[in-house]
Amino acid sequence: MNQTFQKQDSVDEVILSARHIAKSFGNVHALKSVNFDIHRGQVTTLFGENGAGKSTLMKILSGVLQPTSGEILLDGRPVSVASTTEAQRLGISIIHQELSLAPNLSVRDNIFMGRELGGATGIDYAEEERQTRRLMEELDEPIDPLTPVEDLRLGQQQIVEIARALSANSRILIMDEPTSALSASEVEVLFRVIRDLKSRGVSIVYISHHLEEALTITDHAVVLRDGSMTAYAPRRDIDLEWIVRHMVGEGFDLGSPPSGYRLGEVALSLREVSVPDATVPGRSAVDRLSLEVRAGEIVCLYGLMGAGRTELLESVAGRLPLTGGSVVLEGRDVSRLSIAERIAQGLVLVPEDRQRDGLVQTMSVGENLSLASIGAFTQRFFTSHRREQAVVEASIDKVHIKTDGGGAEIGSLSGGNQQKVVIGKMLATHPRVVLLDEPSRGIDIGAKAEVFRLLAEGARQGLAVVFTTSEVGECLSIAHRVVVMSRGRISAEFGADVGKEEIMAASGEAVAA
């Protein structure tokens, strides 16, 4: 195929255009004037860090959210995607990271869920089954239509979800992190299916954190940062470095490792720690991992989803039981202690999902902040309102929470400030070691910088800090040491002067091609 023809082809075949799409939630501008095209039979990938606006944009395309301004052109005509039903009618389907299948129903029933074939006489199961069988053959995935979905591997479930979108006549398929939970061979299958879909004119909008992997499949790249589109280019013009540059931005500094003091004694020592995998019996999510962290040291734990970072931190904090090994805090084995006892000893965790594990939504900002340190303002049996107030105000001041005061509702805060509440709550217990699981998840870049500054400050005062991230750039900010996890083990350790590529290679990220 010659170059000029292909170029003309891609110009002609724009199926959907987003024009000046903007979206605000109150004062928060999640998206600012985003423009890009989706081409027929091609893959367009959205790149961007957490909180860059990828999911907001996706929700607008799929009708979950309405843009504040801007328009969407489908086949050159402006359309309004007012609901998910409307999006499906227009041929736009979305496959979420968490699949939306009913695990108890068969593949056939899932594919036709909500649009069952047949009429007054009941569902035409035979016809549904015939069509399901043919879809599966087309996708080259020999799954029996009558298999319950719960018996399928995750990769196969994803194929079922794709089949459902196809049977609903989708022309544009949005895939949110489709490979994050798949094995390498399942990723291969998925990519084969994607190429197959392209060949029949289905357009794919793809979102992934695995940059290298996404580069192997994509035809166009859209890069978002802080709600703005920073770059848009076809695949042949770009490389990994280009994406990272536009994602992270040049000149933005999340800080550097705090220096000018000597690291103290070993504060936390993990010895051959093993944690069972909750989903796969007999497998270990963390496999005989050993790690030492000194007082005043900041360690970044980098790894892909499923590398075992969350399981490791939760077991160290006492949430998950260890199957082997020990956790030693300042020379004392705390492996048998409860979460509360570990907090009392100075070992705390700031969990990954602040809505699910971090905040009590029914309580005020102040009550959340003081929840982990109630003992500090209790005399005999009763809590002292005055002393609690002092603890709350000190925390609000220390972690710079923007709020009307301790009595404000937790839901009135922005994501970044909510995260600071969770961090402030744990810091109020005066810990020796703080573990933070993805502390920068879903908060804007300014709040990120503040959180990191806070950690650096703590480290300077002798706090041992371990934080996880899936953004390489964040590892290279304040961490003295970068520890890369892969499949439950440490695959590499680097100093602060390591490069992005080395970290990504050690995590298994760059190998996927």
Add this chain to the structure above:
Amino acid sequence: MTDTSQAHPGSRAGSSDNGFDLGRLLLEGRAFFALIAIILIFSILSPVYFSANNFLTMSSHVAIFGLLSIGMLLVILTGGIDLSVGSTLGLAGVFAGFLMQGVSFELFGVVVYPPVWAVVVLTCALGALVGAINGVLIAFFKVPAFVATLGMLYVARGVALLMTDGLTFNNLGGSPELGNTGFDWLGFNRLFGVPVGVLILAAVAIAAMLALSRTPFGRWVYSTGGNARAAELSGVPVKRVQVSVYVLSGVCAAIAGLVLSSQLTSAGPTAGTTYELTAIAGVVIGGAALTGGRGNVRGTLLGAFVIGFLSDGLVIIGVSSYWQTVFTGAVIVLAVLLNSIQYRGRKKRVEPSGDTAPSPQRASRPAAAVPVVESSAGKPASQS
């Protein structure tokens, strides 16, 4: 009742004129306004309703529901439910009656007549035991609270029936020579003109109020119901809290059982049947969220008084008991409706992530989908 239901639409109409605050006030103080309305209406309808003596009589009825409701509130605040309190009440009454008749130890050939204070302690211990079984099943064995306490509802009732063979203990007075008199001081008698049952309710309510608002335990209860996972990671002993609230609920039910059998001067095995539902209703009318984390003793007491004063009022003006049931049901549904209005206004969170449910399609869609599947059928097959 008729009037309470009208008060709220009226308040909402008023809110559009005078700003939102009035409506908000009426909404949040609804149990209080409902109680005022109930008192007003029945005072107009019946000359005997508005008198100190009638209020005290009604309050001693409320004491039973109030005690159960306070125990229930603790459980509901943690996000649980306790369906066994009515049966526990019945069992406690029977157990107390059984002790009052004297316990014979055939091995030693003696009959022991425990004094009333010992009967009270043992009965409360029985209530605590029932609650502890509930709590352990729920917290440690992960049995859903609804199921565990539903089972206990049957077991406790069955045990009460077994203990008496279905009969009622009528002789609770004790005798001076046995040193076990004074059972009537648990609910039947009056102190300074106030029924003892009401004083007991007041004492329990004050204790619960202090515990919830001024102690770490109270904070633990609210945080466990608000978000158990977050509470646990903040060092709250969630399982211990869960067991504790069921124990306290069982003790409250046992106290209610003692008060009721003292008031009735008899202990029957079927006492308190369906009282668990009245207790839940009191908590809900008092503004607590069944999902946990929201609610307080003040509201729950008001809720108990609303139910008690309403049903007694209906009796006084001579409405049939069938209609009483209908009215009580309507009040409960209205209360839950207002709860959801109140808490919906509080939710200020950003959009929930991804509506993943597949939207129902129009009837014509499957038909339209078929040709596409058909037309693309050959393509991949020829490739492979």
